[in-house]
Each structure stands twice: as C-alpha cells, then as structure tokens.
Amino acid sequence: xxxxxxxxxxxxxxxxxxxxxxxxxxxxxxxxxxxxxxxxxxxxxxxxxxxxxxxxxxxxxxxxxxxxxxxxxxxxxxxxxxxxxxxxxxxxxxxxxxxxxxxxxxxxxxxxxxxxxxxxxxxxxxxxxxxxxxxxxxxxxxxxxxxxxxxxxxxxxxxxxxxxxxxxxxxxxxxxxxxxxxxxxxxxxxxxxxxxxxxxxxxxxxxxxxxxxxxxxxxxxxxxxxxxxxxxxxxxxxxxxxxxxxxxxxxxxxxxxxxxxxxxxxxxxxxxxxxxxxxxxxxxxxxxxxxxxxxxxxxxxxxxxxxxxxxxxxxxxxxxxxxxxxxxxxxxxxxxxxxxxxxxxxxxxxxxxxxxxxxxxxxxxxxxxxxxxxxxxxxxxxxxxxxxxxxxxxxxxxxxxxxxxxxxxxxxxxxxxxxxxxxxxxxxxxxxxxxxxxxxxxxxxxxxxxxxxxxxxxxxxxxxxxxxxxxxxxxxxxxxxxxxxxxxxxxxxxxxxxxxxx
Amino acid sequence: xxxxxxxxxxxxxxxxxxxxxxxxxxxxxxxxxxxxxxxxxxxxxxxxxxxxxxxxxxxxxxxxxxxxxxxxxxxxxxxxxxxxxxxxxxxxxxxxxxxxxxxxxxxxxxxxxxxxxxxxxxxxxxxxxxxxxxxxxxxxxxxxxxxxxxxxxxxxxxxxxxxxxxxxxxxxxxxxxxxxxxxxxxxxxxxxxxxxxxxxxxxxxxxxxxxxxxxxxxxxxxxxxxxxxxxxxxxxxxxxxxxxxxxxxxxxxxxxxxxxxxxxxxxxxxxxxxxxxxxxxxxxxxxxxxxxxxxxxxxxxxxxxxxxxxxxxxxxxxxxxxxxxxxxxxxxxxxxxxxxxxxxxxxxxxxxxxxxxxxxxxxxxxxxxxxxxxxxxxxxxxxxxxxxxxxxxxxxxxxxxxx
Numbered sequence: 001x002x003x004x005x006x007x008x009x010x011x012x013x014x015x016x017x018x019x020x021x022x023x024x025x026x027x028x029x030x031x032x033x034x035x036x037x038x039x040x041x042x043x044x045x046x047x048x049x050x051x052x053x054x055x056x057x058x059x060x061x062x063x064x065x066x067x068x069x070x071x072x073x074x075x076x077x078x079x080x081x082x083x084x085x086x087x088x089x090x091x092x093x094x095x096x097x098x099x100x101x102x103x104x105x106x107x108x109x110x111x112x113x114x115x116x117x118x119x120x121x122x123x124x125x126x127x128x129x130x131x132x133x134x135x136x137x138x139x140x141x142x143x144x145x146x147x148x149x150x151x152x153x154x155x156x157x158x159x160x161x162x163x164x165x166x167x168x169x170x171x172x173x174x175x176x177x178x179x180x181x182x183x184x185x186x187x188x189x190x191x192x193x194x195x196x197x198x199x200x201x202x203x204x205x206x207x208x209x210x211x212x213x214x215x216x217x218x219x220x221x222x223x224x225x226x227x228x229x230x231x232x233x234x235x236x237x238x239x240x241x242x243x244x245x246x247x248x249x250x251x252x253x254x255x256x257x258x259x260x261x262x263x264x265x266x267x268x269x270x271x272x273x274x275x276x277x278x279x280x281x282x283x284x285x286x287x288x289x290x291x292x293x294x295x296x297x298x299x300x301x302x303x304x305x306x307x308x309x310x311x312x313x314x315x316x317x318x319x320x321x322x323x324x325x326x327x328x329x330x331x332x333x334x335x336x337x338x339x340x341x342x343x344x345x346x347x348x349x350x351x352x353x354x355x356x357x358x359x360x361x362x363x364x365x366x367x368x369x370x371x372x373x374x375x376x377x378x379x380x381x382x383x384x385x386x387x388x389x390x391x392x393x394x395x396x397x398x399x400x401x402x403x404x405x406x407x408x409x410x411x412x413x414x415x416x417x418x419x420x421x422x423x424x425x426x427x428x429x430x431x432x433x434x435x436x437x438x439x440x441x442x443x444x445x446x447x448x449x450x451x452x453x454x455x456x457x458x459x460x461x462x463x464x465x466x467x468x469x470x471x472x473x474x475x476x477x478x479x480x481x482x483x484x485x486x487x488x489x490x491x492x493x494x495x496x497x498x499x500x501x502x
Numbered sequence: 503x504x505x506x507x508x509x510x511x512x513x514x515x516x517x518x519x520x521x522x523x524x525x526x527x528x529x530x531x532x533x534x535x536x537x538x539x540x541x542x543x544x545x546x547x548x549x550x551x552x553x554x555x556x557x558x559x560x561x562x563x564x565x566x567x568x569x570x571x572x573x574x575x576x577x578x579x580x581x582x583x584x585x586x587x588x589x590x591x592x593x594x595x596x597x598x599x600x601x602x603x604x605x606x607x608x609x610x611x612x613x614x615x616x617x618x619x620x621x622x623x624x625x626x627x628x629x630x631x632x633x634x635x636x637x638x639x640x641x642x643x644x645x646x647x648x649x650x651x652x653x654x655x656x657x658x659x660x661x662x663x664x665x666x667x668x669x670x671x672x673x674x675x676x677x678x679x680x681x682x683x684x685x686x687x688x689x690x691x692x693x694x695x696x697x698x699x700x701x702x703x704x705x706x707x708x709x710x711x712x713x714x715x716x717x718x719x720x721x722x723x724x725x726x727x728x729x730x731x732x733x734x735x736x737x738x739x740x741x742x743x744x745x746x747x748x749x750x751x752x753x754x755x756x757x758x759x760x761x762x763x764x765x766x767x768x769x770x771x772x773x774x775x776x777x778x779x780x781x782x783x784x785x786x787x788x789x790x791x792x793x794x795x796x797x798x799x800x801x802x803x804x805x806x807x808x809x810x811x812x813x814x815x816x817x818x819x820x821x822x823x824x825x826x827x828x829x830x831x832x833x834x835x836x837x838x839x840x841x842x843x844x845x846x847x848x849x850x851x852x853x854x855x856x857x858x859x860x861x862x863x864x865x866x867x868x869x870x871x872x873x874x875x876x877x878x879x880x881x882x883x884x885x886x887x888x889x890x891x892x893x894x895x896x897x898x899x900x901x902x903x904x905x
Contacts (some may be wrong), residue, residue, distance in 0.1 A: 095817045097817050097820050114821045115821065119803045122809075
C-alpha cells in the first residue's frame with residue numbers, strides 16, 4: 001500500500017490508484033467528467049485538477065497522476081476551486097438551455113457540478129454555437145452535439161470495451177463533435193453503454209427518450225432475463241410499467257456493462273401480457289383426470305428456480321407421467337457478456353429437475369393433458385384433451401391461460417450459465433391484472449383439487465431445490481456461486497468469479 | 503295543613519346532586535379551531551375540564567419530512583393561520599440559521615412590516631371573538647372590518663389573505679406593489695379608529711368588566727411554570743417579549759414598548775392585546791420610514807431561485823432553478839432552534855438537517871399548546887358561562903396547537 005495525504009488526512013492507497021481513486025477511499029469526491037475507472041485516461045475535461053506536493057503552484061489532473069509515497073494532495077484549495085468554477089463556466093459556454101426537454105435532467109453531471117462548484121451566471125456574452133441536435137447514431141442511440149462536452153468516454157468505450165471502434169471525434173476546437181463513420185451506424189451490441197457513461201445528455205437511449213422523467217421512476221435491483229449470462233441490472237419502474245434497465249455493478253458477472261438486447265427485455269413485461277385467467281375452469285378441467293395416467297408437465301427455461309421447483313412438486317402431487325423442457329431458441333453470442341442461450345435459468349431448471357429426480361423430455365408427446373409452466377418455445381403437434389397454460393405473454397393459449405408474472409415482477413432466483421445463483425425481487429410497484437408467479441397458480445390449482453402441501457411462498461419453493469445451507473432470503477445481492485455447476489470452458493473475455501481458473 | 507307545611511319544607515331542602523359531564527366541541531362554534539373540552543360540572547360550576555386536540559389532523563412534522571425546505575413553507579401558513587406571515591418568518595429564519603446566511607436588509611424590514619400587520623390581524627381576531635361571544639356583536643364587526651382592511655393589504659402583497667407562503671430563504675417572495683405603501687398609510691388610520699371604537703365599547707363597559715375582571719386568573723409564577731409566553735404571560739406582569747429580549751431582524755432599530763398586565767385575568771389579556779395593536783402600528787410606521795431600497799432576495803443561486811429571465815434564457819439559470827426545485831436547497835447537517843415572537847407568544851422551530859434537500863425532522867413550539875394545557879387550571883371553579891370568554895382570551899389556534 002502507498003500512503004498519501006488527501007486534504008491532510010492519511011490514506012492507504014493502492015499503488016495503482018490515481019488521485020481520484022485514492023481520495024475516494026476516504027470519501028473525498030474529486031469531480032470529473034471524462035475519467036472512467038474502466039477506460040483509459042483522456043484528461044479531457046480538466047475538472048479533476050488538484051494540487052499536489054510534487055508540483056507546488058501547479059494543478060495536476062487527478063485522473064492521470066498516480067499516488068506516490070508521502071504525496072500530499074489538496075482537493076479544495078482556492079486555486080482548485082477556482083479551476084473547477086472556471087471549468088464549469090467553459091463547459092457551459094455552448095450548452096443549450098435544454099434541461100426542461102433533456103432526458104438527462106436529474107442525473108446530469110453538469111447540473112450537479114454546476115450547483116456544487118459554480119452556481120453563478122455566465123459571463124460569456126457571445127451567442128452559442130449551433131450543432132446537430134438529433135443525430136441518429138444507431139438503433140438504440142441518438143446524439144445531441146450541442147449538449148456534448150467532448151469527454152470522449154463513448155469513443156473510448158467503443159474502442160476499449162466493446163472493441164468495435166464505431167465512434168470518433170471529428171472537427172476541431174469548439175466545433176468538434178462525436179460522429180460515426182460514414183455509412184456505418186453505431187450498431188454494436190453494446191452501444192447502449194455509451195448512453196450510460198455519457199455524463200451529460202448528449203447520448204440518449206432512443207427506447208427511453210421522452211418516456212419518463214428520471215425522478216419519477218423507482219429504481220430496484222434485478223437480474224436481466226435476456227440470456228444465460230444473468231447480468232445484474234437496475235430496473236426503473238412506475239405503476240405497472242418498467243421504463244428502462246440499467247447495468248448494476250457486479251464484477252463477476254457483467255462488471256458495469258450490459259448488452260442492448262438485454263436493455264430491451266422489459267418490453268415483454270410491459271406489452272402483450274396475459275392479464276386474466278379462469279382458475280375455477282382450470283380446476284374443473286383437471287379434476288376428472290387428476291391422478292390418472294396421461295398428464296404431462298412442461299416448463300420453460302424462463303421459469304425461476306421457484307417456479308421450476310413448484311412445477312415438479314405440482315407434477316408429483318397430481319400424478320404427472322412425463323415432464324417436458326422447453327426453451328427459447330439459441331441466438332447470437334459472443335465472448336464477453338452475450339450468451340447463445342437466450343434463457344435466464346436453464347441451469348436452474350436442470351438443477352430443480354435433478355432435485356426432484358425427474359427426467360426432462362424435449363418434445364411434447366405421449367400425453368393427453370398438459371399443464372405448461374411458461375410457454376416459451378412450447379410446440380404442440382396435435383391438440384390435447386386438456387391444455388392449461390401458465391403464460392406471461394399472449395401467443396400460446398391453452399383451454400385456460402393463467403397470467404404469469406414476469407421475472408422482473410416476482411420474488412425468486414435464477415442461475416446463470418456458470419452456476420451463479422442470483423436473487424430477483426419484485427421490482428414493479430403496481431400489479432398487472434391477476435398475474436401471479438407460476439408457483440402460486442400451481443398451489444391454487446392443487447388447493448382447488450383438495451391437494452394440500454404445495455409451496456405457498458417463493459422461499460418454500462426454493463427449499464425444494466435441495467441446496468443445503470441456502471435460503472432464498474439469505475442470497476446476497478451479488479449472488480452466490482454454486483461450485484458444483486462451474487463450467488470447464490469459459491468465454492474468453494467473460495467476467496468470472498474470483499476463484500475461477502483463468 | 504301540617505302536611506302542606508312539610509311539603510314546602512321539602513322543596514326548600516338542598517337537592518342531592520351529582521356532577522354532570524358535558525362535551526364542548528369539537529364542532530362547537532365557540533371552540534375555535536376544532537378542539538374538544540370534556541367539562542365536568544357541578545351545577546353551573548366547572549369541576550374539571552379535559553381539552554382534547556387532534557381533530558384537525560395537521561401532521562405538520564411528518565409532512566415536512568417529505569417536502570423540500572421550501573415546500574414546508576405552505577405548511578407553516580397553516581400553523582397559526584390568523585398571522586401566517588409570522589410563522590413564515592420564524593420558519594425561514596431557522597433554515598437561514600442552518601445555512602449560516604442572512605437575508606437582505608430590505609427583506610428584514612419587509613418581514614417586520616408584514617409580520618407586525620399580521621400581529622394586528624391576529625389580535626383583532628381574538629378581541630373581536632371575545633366581544634362576539636360576550637354578546638357584543640358590534641365589536642366583532644368593527645374588528646373584522648379592520649382585519650379585512652389589513653388582509654386586503656396582505657393579499658396585495660403576497661397574493662393571498664391567509665395562505666401567504668411569502669418568505670424565501672434569503673429574502674421574501676415579493677416587494678411592495680406600486681402604490682401599496684400609500685394604500686397602507688390610507689387604511690391604517692381607519693384600522694386604528696376601529697380599534698379605538700372597540701376600546702371605547704369594551705374597556706369601560708360594565709358588563710364586559712364584570713364578565714372578565716378577576717376571571718381566569720393565573721399568577722406570574724404559575725404562568726412561567728406552565729410555559730406561557732406572549733400576551734398571556736405578559737398579562738401576568740412578566741416582561742418577556744422575544745422582540746425585546748432577543749432582538750431579531752430589525753426589531754432593535756424599532757422604538758416600541760412592551761405593555762404589561764398585572765392581574766393575569768381575562769381582562770388583562772384583552773387589554774394587553776389592544777395595546778399591542780397600537781405598538782405594532784408604531785412599528786409598521788417606523789418600518790415604512792426606515793426601509794431602505796434594495797434587493798428583497800439574496801443573489802446566491804445555491805439558495806435563491808434565479809430571476810426568470812435567467813431561468814428561461816441561460817443554461818446556468820435553468821440548472822440552478824431545476825436543482826433547487828427538484829432536489830431543494832442543500833442544507834448542511836445540523837440542528838437549530840429558532841424562536842420569534844408570534845402573535846400568541848414564543849414561536850419556536852426546531853429544525854434538523856441531515857445534509858439533504860429535505861428536512862430530517864421539524865418540530866414546532868406552538869405558543870398555544872402550553873397555554874391550552876393550562877386551560878383546565880384557568881377555568882376550574884368558574885361558572886360554565888365564564889368558560890368561553892376565558893377560552894377566547896387565550897386565543898387558541900388549532901393549527902399551531904396540533905402538530
């Protein structure tokens with residue numbers, strides 16, 4: 001460790017720390033726009049200039065200067081404050097009067113730092129530069145050059161993290177702006193992250209733009225359901241709608257990033273939902289055949305662990321003959337965050353099946369009646385005598401379709417491709433119709449048939465998974481690795497648990 | 503014959519009696535501000551009384567925790583709603599103390615000016631109500647005419663008669679409108695004339711004196727013990743007025759006297775308020791004389807909203823406006839107690855900040871609460887008919903008593 005003094009206070013810093021990170025260790029916030037802990041250093045914004053004992057009388061960029069044994073750092077001297085104030089004044093010279101129509105309002109670094117460091121009128125009397133106001137960069141990103149402060153975080157992200165250099169700075173001086181290359185849109189699968197790291201309202205998410213002000217939505221943690229990677233996310237919701245997904249930091253799953261496809265998974269929760277279901281009729285349909293041969297249970301890899309465990313429990317209690325496993329078709333994958341398996345919980349369903357001691361079949365055949373726990377990828381070749389579907393979205397309808405809650409709406413857990421057990425929480429404040437977790441429908445159907453004992457809560461269903469020493473409530477926010485599930489092969493750049501072999 | 507005599511003796515004999523419990527309020531016209539008194543009577547004599555508050559469901563403290571520092575201001579209007587500007591001033595001085603800033607000099611004069619007008623309206627309401635409920639309806643009409651004249655001025659100044667929300671951190675919301683000073687100078691003589699009419703109608707009125715002198719007496723010592731402040735305390739002869747004892751704003755530049763009573767009865771509480779109206783009138787006139795020109799709000803965008811021209815025309819202005827409105831003024835962590843002379847006594851605000859844009863906690867020392875809590879002591883042993891004048895004279899205001 002390296003000992004430095006920040007504002008007179010001693011800090012035990014990592015020798016690789018820059019001054020910003022060293023100061024952060026004792027809660028001193030050095031302001032910055034262009035610095036990002038995961039990107040290369042640009043020194044563009046000049047906001048982080050501080051005084052050090054190494055260069056008396058000069059200001060040095062806190063992002064670029066590394067700590068040195070015994071170094072004294074001053075973060076709030078008059079000279080530093082004056083620079084910060086001056087920086088803000090310069091950054092705002094050409095900034096349009098846009099807060100009222102800007103999606104970034106409320107989470108904008110310019111607003112925060114202006115109030116903290118400047119808070120006075122501009123002295124500039126020239127008119128503002130006009131620049132392109134709404135450049136469509138790609139399918140997910142739109143660019144407003146007037147709001148841009150040229151921090152180049154987006155350019156560096158595309159170069160270094162996405163490794164698809166699709167953005168560049170063009171033109172010079174105050175006329176410079178961010179641009180794509182001619183004829184080539186910003187169509188990287190990670191383009192949405194440029195919006196997240198943009199400290200101002202220059203890059204905006206086209207899906208979220210003008211949908212809601214950011215202070216009206218409630219943020220809650222969740223796990224992305226877009227693929228088997230299980231990226232940790234925040235979902236932001238109001239009423240029964242989710243407005244956007246943002247990456248949540250987890251060094252062992254997704255670092256601080258997520259892919260564009262995952263960013264749009266909330267639309268399935270918002271749109272084309274099954275909202276009402278006739279429970280009494282489902283019970284009536286099942287009453288004559290319960291306990292008799294010919295009943296099958298299908299469950300999809302979109303089920304949470306609890307829904308899967310409840311499905312097997314339901315099958316055992318109703319005397320099911322066969323179990324079928326359905327899933328969404330594989331899609332594109334890469335070696336970073338995107339997995340080919342587009343289901344969030346294939347490993348979890350397999351684990352639940354092992355715990356229940358049942359064999360899973362792929363194609364639905366040889367049965368007369370079917371209860372489907374989520375219908376993703378379900379193919380019925382010929383009509384069945386009884387078909388009850390517990391489904392989230394419209395599409396595959398049974399004789400009775402019971403509305404299923406989305407993973408974003410319910411308490412539960414999922415297991416990602418490498419065996420990380422992660423918790424999901426109810427993140428949508430208002431209910432949507434009669435929708436409920438599939439385990440809840442199973443319990444109510446059984447109760448209607450006079451069969452008691454089925455799990456009545458997510459925690460009770462979780463206990464059926466046979467994971468000794470683990471309770472649903474006790475799963476930490478960052479998840480736990482189930483060592484027995486760890487794979488032998490890893491995607492090259494994918495983040496992995498600290499202990500896993502490289 | 504002998505039977506008849508015996509019967510008449512039986513009528514003359516003392517009747518065996520038991521106490522009776524009477525509910526006064528909460529929705530009785532004389533129970534100002536929806537308070538309930540559970541009165542135990544022995545014949546016409548009050549044996550015991552239990553005041554019960556809480557019917558207004560104010561929730562002031564809790565509501566304040568969910569509002570920005572400025573959004574609390576409208577809640578303070580509704581504390582003592584007969585003199586709302588005094589509450590506005592008291593509260594905002596607390597926030598300024600937390601921030602360590604001061605409002606502009608003109609704003610200080612404006613606050614004193616509008617505050618003293620509010621004090622006059624408060625006392626007029628109290629005196630008018632005493633008169634009304636003792637049968638002197640004329641007094642009530644005179645007092646209301648005077649009060650409305652002043653509330654017209656208040657509404658011209660702030661935009662509302664009662665829900666003023668007029669102060670701001672670092673100043674006030676609006677300067678005197680054009681021609682307002684002359685209007686005030688024109689109406690003040692009429693207000694004082696009407697006050698004089700009330701004086702002549704009540705002060706030496708035989709019935710009024712009989713109904714108020716020696717009624718509801720509290721000694722100076724007891725009043726201090728009960729936590730009395732304001733006119734009710736000074737009626738007992740204790741000289742404590744926050745404006746003199748701990749001068750704030752520009753009260754140290756004002757020439758005024760603190761009238762004192764001697765006997766601490768209903769009459770003294772009445773006459774004291776009458777005299778305070780005259781003293782407030784003096785302060786108002788002095789404010790008009792001394793008030794310097796200048797800004798009414800400090801020019802620091804961390805606390806005060808930028809001018810609208812800057813908000814609509816510059817990014818700096820719109821940002822400051824946006825942050826102040828959505829997140830509120832960033833008040834450093836700490837806690838303060840500020841106290842000012844409200845119309846009924848020491849109005850204290852205890853403010854706690856945890857460094858965010860919203861208060862962590864706010865408590866109010868409404869002067870009415872300790873006084874109301876002494877009401878059973880004041881009315882005990884008096885006739886039921888004396889209850890209402892005594893209750894009037896302490897001028898309980900539901901909004902400040904309940905929190």
